[in-house]
Structures are given as structure tokens and as C-alpha cells.
Amino acid sequence: xxxxxxxxxxxxxxxxxxxxxxxxxxxxxxxxxxxxxxxxxxxxxxxxxxxxxxxxxxxxxxxxxxxxxxxxxxxxxxxxxxxxxxxxxxxxxxxxxxxxxxxxxxxxxxxxxxxxxxxxxxxxxxxxxxxxxxxxxxxxxxxxxxxxxxxxxxxxxxxxxxxxxxxxxxxxxxxxxxxxxxxxxxxxxxxxxxxxxxxxxxxxxxxxxxxxxxxxxxxxxxxxxxxxxxxxxxxxxxxxxxxxxxxxxxxxxxxxxxxxxxxxxxxxxxxxxxxxxxxxxxxxxxxxxxxxxxxxxxxxxxxxxxxxxxxxxxxxxxxxxxxxxxxxxxxxxxxxxxxxxx
Amino acid sequence: xxxxxxxxxxxxxxxxxxxxxxxxxxxxxxxxxxxxxxxxxxxxxxxxxxxxxxxxxxxxxxxxxxxxxxxxxxxxxxxxxxxxxxxxxxxxxxxxxxxxxxxxxxxxxxxxxxxxxxxxxxxxxxxxxxxxxxxxxxxxxxxxxxxxxxxxxxxxxxxxxxxxxxxxxxxxxxxxxxxxxxxxxxxxxxxxxxxxxxxxxxxxxxxxxxxxxxxxxxxxxxxxxxxxxxxxxxxxxxxxxxxxxxxxxxxxxxxxxxxxxxxxxxxxxxxxxxxxxxxxxxxxxxxxxxxxxxxxxxxxxxxxxxxxxxxxxxxxxxxxxxxxxxxxxxxxxxxxxxxxxxxxxxxxxxxxxxxxxxxxxxxxxxxxxxxxxxxxxxxxxxxxxxxxxxxxxxxxxxxxxxxxxxxxxxxxxxxxxxxxxxxxxxxxxxxxxxxxxxxxxxxxxxxxxxxxxxxxxxxxxxxxxxxxxxxxxxxxxxxxxxxxxxxxxxxxxxxxxxxxxxxxxxxxxxxxxxxxxxxxxxxxxxxxxx
Numbered sequence: 001x002x003x004x005x006x007x008x009x010x011x012x013x014x015x016x017x018x019x020x021x022x023x024x025x026x027x028x029x030x031x032x033x034x035x036x037x038x039x040x041x042x043x044x045x046x047x048x049x050x051x052x053x054x055x056x057x058x059x060x061x062x063x064x065x066x067x068x069x070x071x072x073x074x075x076x077x078x079x080x081x082x083x084x085x086x087x088x089x090x091x092x093x094x095x096x097x098x099x100x101x102x103x104x105x106x107x108x109x110x111x112x113x114x115x116x117x118x119x120x121x122x123x124x125x126x127x128x129x130x131x132x133x134x135x136x137x138x139x140x141x142x143x144x145x146x147x148x149x150x151x152x153x154x155x156x157x158x159x160x161x162x163x164x165x166x167x168x169x170x171x172x173x174x175x176x177x178x179x180x181x182x183x184x185x186x187x188x189x190x191x192x193x194x195x196x197x198x199x200x201x202x203x204x205x206x207x208x209x210x211x212x213x214x215x216x217x218x219x220x221x222x223x224x225x226x227x228x229x230x231x232x233x234x235x236x237x238x239x240x241x242x243x244x245x246x247x248x249x250x251x252x253x254x255x256x257x258x259x260x261x262x263x264x265x266x267x268x269x270x271x272x273x274x275x276x277x278x279x280x281x282x283x284x285x286x287x288x289x290x291x292x293x294x295x296x297x298x299x300x301x302x303x304x305x306x307x308x309x310x311x312x313x314x315x316x317x318x319x320x321x322x323x324x325x326x327x328x329x330x331x332x333x334x335x336x337x338x339x340x341x342x
Numbered sequence: 343x344x345x346x347x348x349x350x351x352x353x354x355x356x357x358x359x360x361x362x363x364x365x366x367x368x369x370x371x372x373x374x375x376x377x378x379x380x381x382x383x384x385x386x387x388x389x390x391x392x393x394x395x396x397x398x399x400x401x402x403x404x405x406x407x408x409x410x411x412x413x414x415x416x417x418x419x420x421x422x423x424x425x426x427x428x429x430x431x432x433x434x435x436x437x438x439x440x441x442x443x444x445x446x447x448x449x450x451x452x453x454x455x456x457x458x459x460x461x462x463x464x465x466x467x468x469x470x471x472x473x474x475x476x477x478x479x480x481x482x483x484x485x486x487x488x489x490x491x492x493x494x495x496x497x498x499x500x501x502x503x504x505x506x507x508x509x510x511x512x513x514x515x516x517x518x519x520x521x522x523x524x525x526x527x528x529x530x531x532x533x534x535x536x537x538x539x540x541x542x543x544x545x546x547x548x549x550x551x552x553x554x555x556x557x558x559x560x561x562x563x564x565x566x567x568x569x570x571x572x573x574x575x576x577x578x579x580x581x582x583x584x585x586x587x588x589x590x591x592x593x594x595x596x597x598x599x600x601x602x603x604x605x606x607x608x609x610x611x612x613x614x615x616x617x618x619x620x621x622x623x624x625x626x627x628x629x630x631x632x633x634x635x636x637x638x639x640x641x642x643x644x645x646x647x648x649x650x651x652x653x654x655x656x657x658x659x660x661x662x663x664x665x666x667x668x669x670x671x672x673x674x675x676x677x678x679x680x681x682x683x684x685x686x687x688x689x690x691x692x693x694x695x696x697x698x699x700x701x702x703x704x705x706x707x708x709x710x711x712x713x714x715x716x717x718x719x720x721x722x723x724x725x726x727x728x729x730x731x732x733x734x735x736x737x738x739x740x741x742x743x744x745x746x747x748x749x750x751x752x753x754x755x756x757x758x759x760x761x762x763x764x765x766x767x768x769x770x771x772x773x774x775x776x777x778x779x780x781x782x783x784x785x786x787x788x789x790x791x792x793x794x795x796x797x798x799x800x801x802x803x804x805x806x807x808x809x810x811x812x813x814x815x816x817x818x819x820x821x822x823x824x825x826x827x828x829x830x831x832x833x834x835x836x837x838x839x840x841x842x843x844x845x846x847x848x849x850x851x852x853x854x855x856x857x858x859x860x861x862x863x864x865x866x867x868x869x870x871x872x
Binding site: 140141142143144259261262263264265267268270272273304306307310311314323 | 354355356357407409410412413414416417420421422423426427430431765792803804806809811812
């Protein structure tokens with residue numbers, strides 16, 4: 001007997017008719033489940049929000065007075081018979097995969113995720129399901145990441161060399177997530193760490209949550225650059241190409257993103273250094289995560305969806321493409337990070 | 343290879359000329375002679391004989407990476423570079439090699455005659471003992487094209503810094519058809535070698551573009567004006583009974599223009615002309631597309647010679663009776679050139695590029711408007727007292743090109759760019775109206791700002807109607823002003839026209855799709871300018 005699928009894809013976002021909730025909707029809806037606090041997933045204007053307890057501080061910081069309820073990882077909520085639970089996605093602090101189950105049909109909406117533990121986000125946990133909606137921002141075999149420790153060593157070496165030459169090091173990184181991940185890998189042995197306001201605002205929220213970060217100095221309009229020779233500056237991507245960097249005198253610029261894997265993208269941004277570091281899964285990470293779900297039906301979204309779906313079909317999955325309005329790391333490199341404007 | 347990889351990284355990591363020159367000079371000071379020679383060769387588009395085909399490279403790389411070939415092929419346009427795609431897709435190397443750049447090149451040359459199995463074994467072994475950048479460079483040795491922002495000029499400056507030699511002299515030495523496997527660093531850079539000097543062209547002097555009008559250049563009578571022809575810039579060298587024809591891209595094209603051989607009968611040994619190679623029939627220039635047929639082939643069949651004859655429109659004389667005239671003022675070089683051409687029979691395929699002698703800049707501006715009717719791209723304006731300099735030096739030579747033709751068109755397909763623009767939709771197909779239908783007529787992929795490309799990319803992602811592989815059909819909503827240099831009849835395109843150098847001039851956000859131009863408008867342009 002034909003039964004309506006538990007999840008449908010609408011022009012407002014991913015929807016569960018039986019529970020009457022949307023997951024990360026991009027147009028205003030009455031009830032939204034939010035995977036994480038990045039701007040393209042957690043939008044304003046919904047009636048009610050539900051996210052994990054550790055995602056809530058950033059949500060409240062960014063979206064202000066919203067009707068927000070929270071849930072712990074793994075706890076199950078019943079909505080009209082649909083069992084809903086949140087599971088760690090390892091993308092940023094509080095990020096979750098959302099599981100919806102009804103009469104043996106189990107869906108997992110991945111949100112954004114990465115496999116390698118970063119020391120701040122709750123580590124990714126595979127969740128078994130029948131239908132898996134997976135992001136595939138970096139779903140091509142040219143995207144493979146080195147370990148976090150290797151990239152951390154590259155950043156430190158670059159900083160140390162610049163510092164010795166009396167040059168300021170400026171790293172562009174997404175204000176929420178990437179910036180704190182880089183911070184947590186550094187200490188102030190080499191020189192001071194300075195931050196742009198957009199990043200310091202996220203730092204403030206995360207520190208209040210108990211995340212340990214090294215000491216940082218906020219760069220203010222009357223900031224004295226000479227007081228911090230050889231410092232490292234963390235700034236949102238958009239600030240890198242702006243007048244803002246001029247106040248640091250001679251400097252070298254770096255950018256941390258999965259896109260830095262491509263020489264052409266590095267060159268387009270006219271950067272001195274690209275650090276290949278992403279909060280999304282690389283090719284092998286995506287394939288291992290999909291395999292671990294035991295799902296037969298895979299829905300891929302955001303990224304090189306057509307190529308990735310074709311590959312999944314060729315290795316025995318039943319894969320289809322879902323069009324979404326998520327921008328993920330493409331938005332970072334493209335400088336549409338909303339927090340920069342604030 | 344490691345030292346070369348360090349150099350490459352240093353060059354790749356900066357956009358500052360001074361840092362590039364220092365990195366190169368440092369390398370030239372410490373590297374072995376053969377490595378230096380090969381580095382100069384590679385950065386001036388010379389590479390060893392191709393040992394394996396790119397098809398073999400793709401197949402072996404996909405196989406080694408354990409992926410289907412189609413998946414490799416789909417990654418390639420996104421990366422935009424075959425050598426890089428291969429280096430990214432392969433598993434990490436299991437060992438390290440200490441072989442030098444020259445050693446790798448010699449090994450590559452040595453396997454050109456080996457069996458395919460041996461070639462494959464060699465390449466797979468190389469991939470497995472070179473790290474990321476070295477592996478990329480190894481692939482580049484095979485595929486060619488080291489685009490790392492090192493111009494000939496920049497390299498020459500670094501060489502001058504490292505060798506203590508004069509920069510202009512070095513620039514001249516690096517011109518021409520020397521080959522790294524038949525010369526050495528000493529011969530190329532340090533020794534006197536008359537045989538190599540015989541065919542060697544002078545570095546071309548390049549003009550800069552004029553914005554607005556030339557009024558600020560000063561008195562009109564200090565300047566020479568002539569048409570900017572739509573052909574190929576060439577240097578014709580006659581020395582010791584031989585003729586050499588060089589393109590501006592430093593390609594030796596003597597065999598493609600056999601009609602020039604008769605110049606040997608009319609001009610003395612030790613003559614070097616700078617001029618335009620131009621298709622010419624019925625006493626008028628032929629469109630560039632016709633000339634392209636001549637450039638495309640190494641040798642020219644008789645029919646093509648008859649259908650598309652060429653002439654040389656000479657505009658400068660760089661050497662006369664063996665004497666280098668480049669330091670003489672243009673007025674004097676020009677007078678000598680006029681006299682020389684005057685003595686050649688009118689049947690020979692050479693003319694003096696005519697001067698435009700109107701007295702004021704204003705009158706010249708009027709004449710410029712008629713350039714299309716003269717089959718020219720605009721005007722050249724050169725200071726009469728100027729020496730013949732090397733490269734693009736602003737101040738004495740200017741090009742004043744015509745404003746392009748433009749048409750408003752609707753975007754109907756979008757495709758992501760590659761290389762620098764791998765994550766943006768930058769390649770669009772445009773259409774004009776024919777009744778209620780949109781007829782595609784051109785593609786364009788440059789002219790917008792990065793911010794505009796990002797905005798359109800976001801829109802394309804949300805508004806895809808249909809996918810055809812990498813191509814996305816989008817609703818006909820956005821209008822762009824397309825600029826182009828020329829328009830021609832085409833039987834290969836549905837629209838019946840082909841454009842020269844189409845690009846996006848601006849995004850007409852003030853216009854709706856129905857405000858775009860029609861196929862009729864295009865056809866009218868074809869009648870008028872085609």
C-alpha cells in the first residue's frame with residue numbers, strides 16, 4: 001500500500017507533514033528544527049525554534065528574541081507519533097543531525113557535518129537510518145583533508161616566520177566555528193592574538209559556554225598596532241580584502257577553508273597562504289558517513305550534487321538530488337558571511 | 343625537484359613583483375646550471391618533448407586513485423588544470439625522491455620511445471615519490487603551461503640581478519627559438535654565439551591603451567597616427583640570405599607565410615621589420631577569421647594561399663644594413679622604412695602602413711569613428727621622437743581602440759567556471775528575441791565583478807530549471823549588455839552570427855527580459871559591420 005513519505009522537499013525547506021515541522025527552512029514557517037546556528041541554516045522569522053542546548057547561546061545571540069526551545073543530544077521528542085532526536089554532527093558547537101522516525105521509516109537530516117573531532121564541537125556520531133539527507137559541499141575526490149594537527153603546525157610555522165620578520169599575520173576565517181577552532185589550536189607563545197569584532201562576539205558567547213580559548217585582544221578603532229609586534233589577527237573573510245587590514249602595517253594574509261585545496265581559488269583571492277581546513281567532510285568522510293548510516297536512500301544537497309549522486313548510484317546506493325538554499329562554505333569564501341556586517 | 347618546488351611555491355604565494363624577483367634571483371644564484379636553464383625554459387613556455395599523452399595521464403591517474411574515469415573527467419573542469427587535478431586526486435606518496443629538476447626532465451625524455459607499459463610504470467613510480475607541489479610540477483613538465491605570474495620581463499630582471507648582466511641584453515638573448523636540450527646556460531646567457539643571433543628577434547615594444555581622448559598627450563604634431571590593424575603583429579628578419587617571421591607570441595611562423603620569401607630579393611641583409619601580417623584581397627584587408635585559417639596550419643596548401651593571400655603592413659624598421667636602429671627616433675626609422683618600401687616593386691606583398699595626417703586630436707577622433715569601415719580596430723598613436731623600447735613601457739606608444747559593439751541579451755544557461763572560479767557560476771549563454779522565442783547567440787564569461795558573480799551564483803543555485811550535466815537552465819530574467827569587437831556570418835550557430843571577443847559589459851538590472859534586443863537587431867549589425 002502506497003504511503004506518503006515521512007519527509008517531503010518543499011520550496012520552504014525540508015518538511016515532515018506528520019509532525020508539521022520544517023528542518024532548517026529558508027522561508028518563515030510556524031515550527032522549525034534547526035541543525036546549527038550558521039546564518040544559512042538558522043534564519044529569522046519562524047514561529048518556534050528547536051535546537052540543541054549547546055547551539056542555543058549562538059542562536060539567541062544571532063536571532064535575539066526568538067521563541068526557542070532546546071533539547072539534549074540523544075533525547076527523543078514525540079510529535080504526533082514521530083520520534084525526533086538530535087545527534088552530534090561535529091560541524092560547530094551544538095550542531096546536530098536530526099533524526100525523524102515513524103513506523104520503521106527513519107530519516108536523518110545531516111545538516112553540515114565533519115568526521116574529524118575538532119576539540120570544540122561535539123564529535124560526529126553516525127546514526128542508522130533508512131533515508132539519509134547528506135550535504136556534499138566537498139563531494140569530489142579532489143577534496144581530501146590533512147589532519148587538524150598538520151594544519152595547526154602549518155599555521156604556527158607561518159605565524160612564527162612572519163613574527164620573526166616583524167610582519168603581522170592575518171587569517172581570514174568564518175566568525176562562528178572556524179575562528180574558534182583555529183584559536184583553540186594556538187597559544188600566545190609566539191605573540192599576541194588579536195580579533196575582529198565579529199569574531200570576538202562569537203568568542204564571548206562560546207567562552208560563556210565553557211569553551212577554553214587563549215587570550216585575545218579586540219581590535220578597536222583606536223587600536224595601537226605597534227604594541228603588538230608580530231601578532232596574529234583573526235578576521236572574517238570579508239575584512240581581509242578591506243581597508244581594515246591596513247592598520248596592521250606590513251602583513252601576510254592567510255585563509256582557512258576547504259576551498260584552499262584549489263590553487264585557482266587561492267589565486268583568485270590573491271592570498272599569501274591558504275590553509276586547507278574545513279568544518280565540512282572531505283570526500284572520504286562523506287562516503288564513510290553515508291556507509292555508516294546503512295541507509296539505502298541517499299538524498300544529497302548543497303555542493304557538487306549531480307556528480308556526487310551519480311557516483312553514489314554507481315556504487316549501489318539509491319541517490320537523488322535535493323535542491324536547497326544552503327550556502328555553507330561556499331558562502332564563506334564568497335564573503336557573504338552575515339556576521340561581518342554587524 | 344625540491345628546490346624548484348620551493349621556488350614555485352614562493353612565486354605562487356605572492357602577487358608582489360619584488361618578492362617574485364627576489365625568489366627567482368635567489369634560485370638562479372644557487373641552482374645548478376642545467377636546472378637554471380630548464381627553469382628559464384619552462385617559464386618561457388618551452389618544455390621537454392611530450393613523453394606520454396594526456397589521455398594516458400588521465401586514465402592512469404583515475405586508475406591509481408581508484409575512481410571511475412568519468413568522475414576524474416568531471417573533476418577536471420572544476421579544478422581547471424589537468425596537472426593539478428591529477429596531483430589532488432592521487433593518494434599520498436609513499437617515499438621521497440631527491441632527483442633534481444634536470445634529472446626528472448632527462449628521465450622523461452628518455453622514456454619517449456619506451457613501450458606504454460614502461461611509461462606507465464615510470465609515471466606511477468614518479469607519482470608515488472613526489473609530494474603535492476612536486477607532483478603537480480612533474481605533471482606540468484608533461485602537460486606544459488607554468489602559469490605562475492612570471493612574465494618574461496620579470497624573469498629577465500631576476501636573471502640580471504643574479505648574473506650581473508644587462509637586462510636589455512638578456513631580454514634579447516632569451517628571444518627566439520633556442521631549445522633547452524640543445525644549448526646550455528653558458529651559451530644562452532653568457533657566451534657570444536653568432537649562429538643563435540641570426541634568427542633572434544628583438545623584444546616587441548607594446549602599446550598601452552588610451553582612456554578617453556589623447557588630448558593630454560600634448561601637441562598633435564609630435565605624434566604619428568596610423569590605423570590599428572586587425573591582423574597579427576609580426577617581426578620579419580632578413581639576415582645572411584635567410585628570412586624569419588616571428589609572431590608577437592614569439593612563435594616562428596616563417597613557413598606559414600611563404601609569400602614573404604621574395605623580400606630577400608628586394609631588401610638588404612640585416613633588415614628587421616615590425617609590422618602587421620594581414621589577410622588581403624581586392625585591395626582591402628580580410629577579416630581576422632580568414633587569417634586565422636593561415637595561422638592554424640604549419641604548412642599552407644596552394645588553395646589557401648590563393649583564397650587568403652597576406653601582405654605585411656610595415657610600421658617600423660628595427661635593423662637596417664645590420665645596424666640596430668632601436669635607439670633612433672621613430673621619425674628617422676619611419677623615413678628609412680618609407681624609402682626602403684618605395685624601392686620594392688608594387689607587386690610584392692608589402693606596404694607602408696599609412697599615416698593619418700589630420701592636424702588636430704579632434705579631427706583624429708572623427709577619423710577614428712570610421713575605423714570599422716577601414717577594417718581597423720582603432721588607431722595607434724606613437725611619439726615621433728620615441729626610441730623602440732622593449733615590452734610595455736607607458737608613455738610613447740598608445741592604442742586608441744574603437745568602442746566595442748554592444749547588444750542587450752538575456753541569460754538562459756549558466757555553467758560554473760573553472761580554476762580561479764571553480765565555485766561560482768561564471769559562464770553564461772545569452773539569447774536575443776525572435777518573436778516570442780529566445781535564440782541563443784553567444785557565450786560570455788568575463789566582465790563582471792566578483793561580487794556580481796557571487797550574487798548571480800546564489801540566484802542560479804536557487805533558480806535552476808533543468809540540468810544538462812554541468813549546465814543549468816535558468817529562467818530568462820537577467821539582462822546583460824554584451825560587448826564584442828566584430829560580428830560575422832556563421833553557419834555553425836543557430837542564430838546565424840558569430841561574435842569576436844564577446845564579454846559582459848554590465849548587468850542591466852534596470853532592464854527586464856522583454857527589453858533585450860532581437861535577432862533582427864543582430865542581423866542589422868551583421869549587415870552594417872560584418
